[in-house]
């Protein structure tokens with residue numbers, strides 16, 4: 230008998246499974262059962278949307294079905310094609326045998342949506358593949374290929390071709406064989422000589438990595454229960470821990486993030502262009518200009534995506550340096566991949582070519598300019614590109630803040646010019662901010678989005694403004710952090726609060742890592758500091774607003790961060806990575822406050838957190854109101870994937886919705902009253918409007934945007 234299941238479980242699928250199994254058991258002519266999915270996919274597990282209404286969630290009914298499968302008196306074989314994830318894999322674990330297609334992937338990704346495998350998976354998997362391998366799969370949520378699953382003993386057979394036929398063959402072969410040894414609930418968990426120490430260390434490791442995220446820790450506890458208790462008791466513990474996670478706000482935030490990352494694929498612009506009508510152009514070859522840190526990562530990303538690349542530098546000396554660095558990155562990437570260097574094929578000049586000759590860019594489908602942030606230089610390059618490149622070529626600029634329209638104005642084809650803001654290291658970071666200018670064509674946007682997908686990145690389409698979305702929201706956040714130092718705090722205190730909140734790295738550690746000189750150059754360019762600053766400008770004011778010269782002063786002292794061995798912190802050497810609080814800086818801050826007549830005060834953690842985060846969120850509301858991003862999900866996806874925002878808090882705008890918009894507004898009003906010269910703390914009109922209309926759910930915010938003055 231064959232039972233088919235759908236891609237992800239609904240109540241109807243579970244009912245069909247139950248009915249089918251009962252019918253098979255009752256029918257003496259049925260000798261064995263095979264369960265497979267439709268359309269070449271076994272199952273992606275339970276419907277994640279249903280977890281927000283737990284009472285009616287189909288997942289709740291899944292565990293009894295898994296038990297029912299296992300207790301069948303006839304052999305049940307899972308035929309796994311495509312994916313078997315979450316509840317899908319748990320169903321397969323209830324089966325007595327598992328056959329997987331060679332290209333199938335399996336995993337228990339519940340941890341990534343703030344849960345644990347709650348359909349008995351935490352108790353069955355360790356019995357099948359042992360505690361270390363099970364713990365690895367359950368706490369990381371990674372998908373493993375069929376070949377690895379076979380090695381682990383997770384599947385019994387691999388089918389190169391027809392999985393269903395292979396599963397039916399296996400089912401026929403095992404008819405009449407005893408089923409007890411195949412029932413995982415009856416098996417003991419394989420012992421380890423040092424199980425206690427192993428589990429203790431595993432807990433320490435996940436706690437360190439998870440930084441406040443509950444699910445990985447509770448996954449370890451559930452697997453511990455499997456190793457210490459009989460099956461039925463382990464199940465009780467699994468259920469208890471599952472319920473705890475389900476009711477936590479973290480699960481809701483992580484599930485929101487899952488759908489937000491998919492929602493941003495459906496991009497739209499205020500002018501009416503959208504993913505549904507724009508056609509992407511094929512990208513069969515690419516060029517990268519500039520082999521500095523960003524360019525090297527971008528080349529590596531393209532090679533990994535199997536796109537032939539021409540890598541260009543301005544002179545032979547820089548080309549040699551860049552080439553060496555790219556090759557090193559690629560060697561490292563190849564080592565991490567199955568098939569390694571051969572698969573990447575980067576020694577083949579048809580796949581990767583280094584040159585100083587612009588003429589070689591004539592035929593490429595796409596160019597990514599990645600020279601440093603200098604408008605004049607970028608314009609010069611784009612002028613050249615518009616003369617050399619073929620008419621359809623997409624011209625991308627990797628910039629974190631510069632005006633796309635101005636860059637495009639240097640070309641004869643502004644419709645082909647687009648911003649592609651990569652994040653460092655570009656071959657690792659998943660975010661790609663895609664910025665359209667006033668003339669960028671819908672097809673150019675669609676092509677850049679397709680490129681993001683090919684590079685295994687999450688593309689987020691945003692409008693053109695200084696700093697775009699990510700950096701524009703970051704400015705007021707960092708500004709508050711520096712103001713807090715002026716008022717009496719220390720870098721380590723501010724960083725600690727934000728790292729405890731869940732940021733991978735606090736603003737001062739981040740600034741030291743990125744290099745303080747980067748912002749210094751930008752502020753010099755904007756005339757905020759340096760020789761172009763008009764004489765008589767007050768030290769702590771620019772354009773009538775509060776300004777802190779602290780970061781400029783540090784740069785004037787040669788303190789650029791890690792690269793010089795000191796910045797906001799002290800490092801063991803230039804290029805060192807271990808930050809220690811620096812007595813020099815503490816004295817410097819004290820002198821600075823004396824000079825400017827600032828009386829240091831004790832600043833508590835709540836104020837640090839609120840001023841930094843609410844200023845950032847406030848800017849987010851401004852961005853939404855101006856139509857720079859088409860929804861709060863865009864801002865959240867950018868922050869989670871590019872700025873180390875803790876995923877289990879769902880992104881800044883989702884976080885604001887959980888704090889409550891009235892509270893965010895009230896706090897901003899309170900801080901703004903104390904600091905009237907700081908525009909970043911002045912509540913944005915759109916935030917006020919949302920509160921005035923009763924703080925609707927985040928999904929409805931954009932219906933309250935009025936497009937009277939789009940700035941695009």
Ligand SMILES: CC/C=C\C/C=C/C(=O)SCCNC(=O)CCNC(=O)[C@H](O)C(C)(C)COP(=O)(O)OP(=O)(O)OC[C@H]1O[C@@H](n2cnc3c(N)ncnc32)[C@H](O)[C@@H]1OP(=O)(O)O
Pocket residue numbers: 237273274275276277278288289290291292312314315316317338339342346347348471488491492
């Ligand atoms: C008491 C016990 C309770 C429960 C036990 C069981 C729990 C679970 O099973 S929890 C769910 C575990 N499964 C997952 O987390 C898998 C999530 N999905 C994925 O990882 C991927 O979608 C995929 C690998 C399955 C496919 O990837 P890809 O081909 O890149 O497609 P998309 O990611 O774009 O997905 C397509 C489409 O499907 C939606 N979707 C996918 N999986 C689910 C799901 N489990 N629930 C609801 N919706 C799902 C996804 O959002 C996309 O939708 P849109 O096209 O509308 O964006």
